[in-house]
Amino acid sequence: MAQRCAHPVVPVALLVFGLVAILLLTVPTRDVREAPGFMYGIVLDAGSSHTALYIYKWPADKQNGTGVVTQHGECQAKGGGISSYVGQQGAAGQSLQACLDQAVIDIPKERHHVTPVYLGATAGMRLLNISSPEQSNQILQEVGQKIQSYPFNYRGAVILSGQEEGAYGWVTVNYLLENFIKYGFVGRWLSPNRPTVGALDLGGASTQITFVTREEVEDNRDLMKLRLYGQEYSLYTHSFLCYGQDQMLKRLLAHIVKSQGYSESIDHPCYPEGHSRVLQLHNIFNSPCTAKYKPSSYNPQASLTVQGSGNYEECLVYVNEIFSFDNCRFSKCSFDRVFQPNITGSFMAFSAFFYLHSFLQKITGLTVSSPSQLEEATKRVCRMGFSEMLLHAPDQKPYLQDYCASTVFVKVLVLQGYGFNETSFRHITFSKKAGDASVGWALGYMLSLSNLLPAERVELRKALTPGAWGGLIFLFVLLLTAVLIFIFLRARDGKKKGVSESTI
Numbered sequence: 253m254a255q256r257c258a259h260p261v262v263p264v265a266l267l268v269f270g271l272v273a274i275l276l277l278t279v280p281t282r283d284v285r286e287a288p289g290f291m292y293g294i295v296l297d298a299g300s301s302h303t304a305l306y307i308y309k310w311p312a313d314k315q316n317g318t319g320v321v322t323q324h325g326e327c328q329a330k331g332g333g334i335s336s337y338v339g340q341q342g343a344a345g346q347s348l349q350a351c352l353d354q355a356v357i358d359i360p361k362e363r364h365h366v367t368p369v370y371l372g373a374t375a376g377m378r379l380l381n382i383s384s385p386e387q388s389n390q391i392l393q394e395v396g397q398k399i400q401s402y403p404f405n406y407r408g409a410v411i412l413s414g415q416e417e418g419a420y421g422w423v424t425v426n427y428l429l430e431n432f433i434k435y436g437f438v439g440r441w442l443s444p445n446r447p448t449v450g451a452l453d454l455g456g457a458s459t460q461i462t463f464v465t466r467e468e469v470e471d472n473r474d475l476m477k478l479r480l481y482g483q484e485y486s487l488y489t490h491s492f493l494c495y496g497q498d499q500m501l502k503r504l505l506a507h508i509v510k511s512q513g514y515s516e517s518i519d520h521p522c523y524p525e526g527h528s529r530v531l532q533l534h535n536i537f538n539s540p541c542t543a544k545y546k547p548s549s550y551n552p553q554a555s556l557t558v559q560g561s562g563n564y565e566e567c568l569v570y571v572n573e574i575f576s577f578d579n580c581r582f583s584k585c586s587f588d589r590v591f592q593p594n595i596t597g598s599f600m601a602f603s604a605f606f607y608l609h610s611f612l613q614k615i616t617g618l619t620v621s622s623p624s625q626l627e628e629a630t631k632r633v634c635r636m637g638f639s640e641m642l643l644h645a646p647d648q649k650p651y652l653q654d655y656c657a658s659t660v661f662v663k664v665l666v667l668q669g670y671g672f673n674e675t676s677f678r679h680i681t682f683s684k685k686a687g688d689a690s691v692g693w694a695l696g697y698m699l700s701l702s703n704l705l706p707a708e709r710v711e712l713r714k715a716l717t718p719g720a721w722g723g724l725i726f727l728f729v730l731l732l733t734a735v736l737i738f739i740f741l742r743a744r745d746g747k748k749k750g751v752s753e754s755t756i
């Protein structure tokens with residue numbers, strides 16, 4: 253009688269188990285089948301020295317910032333920045349063509365018309381907008397027209413303000429480091445409650461510093477409040493125009509030319525000893541950044557011989573002089589009468605900061621992880637002859653003459669300017685990528701403009717819909733009950749069997 257009872261339970265349990273297994277299998281596959289792949293977004297980073305195109309992607313079925321945005325592709329446009337094509341009709345637009353063509357190939361055709369494309373221009377265009385607003389508008393229009401000739405969803409070509417550039421860089425860094433939210437296991441979004449990381453960006457024409465501060469920001473132009481994922485962030489951000497690497501080198505040269513009485517041949521202590529070059533004066537005085545060093549009248553075509561002397565101490569003096577550390581109107585300043593709260597927390601230094609830091613490491617063999625090592629490394633670079641540098645970095649030939657000036661500049665900017673010390677300097681990470689994505693303002697810009705960063709907290713969502721979840725729980729209960737009955741009956745049956753077996 254027991255045997256007759258136990259037997260029907262086994263198939264039922266198996267049946268229920270099978271049903272559960274089928275559900276477990278079908279629920280996710282149905283999701284995957286319904287998920288319409290990826291959505292894409294394009295950002296053109298029109299910097300002062302060149303343009304880069306970034307393609308991002310995120311799962312199409314994830315709304316309101318719950319899908320992880322990753323970098324899908326990257327293209328470096330050949331030639332100079334869009335501002336360098338001033339006066340050449342159509343050239344700025346043309347310079348974007350190869351990268352836009354690449355994006356057409358990289359993004360699935362059926363997604364083209366829903367792919368937003370943004371162009372953001374930075375300090376190179378900010379400078380052109382100062383010296384010639386008409387020409388800068390003309391270039392923006394041209395690049396806008398070029399982008400609109402592609403099948404994407406054009407969302408504008410604009411010049412970012414320095415504050416925007418700084419803040420979007422900070423958003424990028426912290427998004428990539430998963431400091432806002434983190435995708436935990438079993439499909440839940442977690443608020444990691446981690447401190448954010450500050451951003452240090454060094455471009456060709458400007459440099460930005462951005463970090464969260466609890467101090468009062470005494471100049472409200474440098475304050476930016478952001479609400480992301482239900483958290484309020486109070487950011488200090490400042491962009492120093494003319495403190496990008498290329499414009500800084502120009503200003504340094506202009507300052508040296510002026511200090512040496514505008515003579516036809518000057519001694520440049522930051523150039524390697526014995527290295528010389530000839531350039532025309534308009535190459536130095538063609539920028540708003542060098543206006544204050546410009547002679548009242550000069551022949552733009554006149555040539556200037558620059559003779560290197562490789563003298564670290566003299567170089568440091570000149571570099572220091574292009575900063576102004578006096579006349580602060582606030583309780584404290586970084587430089588040039590700009591308010592800055594105390595440095596706090598960790599920082600990520602990217603773009604040219606990363607390249608200069610790597611160069612120092614490579615050429616000196618030092619880790620360059622403390623202020624004293626930074627000083628030691630810059631000293632060594634400044635004392636190196638051109639041919640010795642070339643031996644270490646043959647691919648860098650056109651830039652070698654500038655490494656002493658650039659690295660001394662970084663030292664003065666970061667230590668004297670921003671006020672990093674022995675302790676805080678160690679909390680700077682120099683990187684160009686986080687995961688597979690390039691670090692810069694572009695990702696943060698797209699996240700913000702495409703509403704991929706919600707102001708409010710992301711719901712802790714279950715991996716399954718409530719219906720499927722409830723059904724599964726019901727079946728689990730059924731299965732458990734069936735198994736319990738089965739075990740109970742088996743136990744009873746076993747006792748009887750045990751008795752009969754012993755009799756055999």
Ligand SMILES: *[C@@H]1O[C@H](CO)[C@@H](O)[C@H](O)[C@H]1NC(C)=O
Nearest residue numbers: 314315316317318706710711
């Ligand atoms: C996304 O946000 C919109 C409006 O803010 C809201 O209507 C919608 O329900 C949200 N979707 C999800 C999946 O949270």
Ligand SMILES: *[C@@H]1O[C@H](CO)[C@@H](O)[C@H](O)[C@H]1NC(C)=O
Nearest residue numbers: 466467468584593594595673
């Ligand atoms: C900022 O740093 C200075 C020097 O380290 C210190 O004296 C001062 O108390 C700090 N200010 C704040 C608000 O933390």
